[in-house]
Amino acid sequence: MGELLLDESKEEIGAPWSVERRFRVTEVFLAVLWCLCSGYLSFYFTDCLMSRWLLNYTPQATLVRLLTINSMNAYITSWVLYLSGGSEDPRLLLPAWISIATTLTFLYHITHPRLAILKETSLSISVFSIASFISMVSLLLQLHLTRANDPPVPLFMILKQCWEYVKVAVGMIGIGGRAL
Secondary structure (H helix, E strand, C coil): CCCCEECCCCEECCCCCCHHHHHHHHHHHHHHHHHHHHHHHHHHHHHHHHHHHHHHCCHHHHHHHHHHHHHHHHHHHHHHHHHHCCCCCHHHHHHHHHHHHHHHHHHHHHHCCCCCCHHHHHHHHHHHHHHHHHHHHHHHHHHHHHCCCCCCCHHHHHHHHHHHHHHHHHHHHHHHHHHC
């Protein structure tokens, strides 16, 4: 078996992750989160438009409009990913998906100001807010973990100690379970 190596960074599988690798994983995770947020916002954007179209047009005309808006959405999304460089480098996916989600949120609130769909409006704001909060916390944690010569934060020290206790307890349960 020998040494198993990952991509060009030549890091061993069992070795601690480098700062660059942690940032890459965090950025891709956040890009996926914002992609899901964009999908959710796109669904409610087209759903509300479809509800309005069904009142004014036949179902066939509504279906054509729905297919057209989804095709335009897919085309513009692919161009945003291409122009931002996200299709070439995964590190550029995060800003691309944040801009896509921001644009969808903006379009949703501009096209639906007079509709009495308060539930969906508050949900779209909640989805955007939750994704923003998770992004902020993840990036702040990454910044904290990469800084050197900072004084230790008591909360992190306590959490680290608790984590060690949990690992020991799980190890003891694992050993006790095998002995039975």
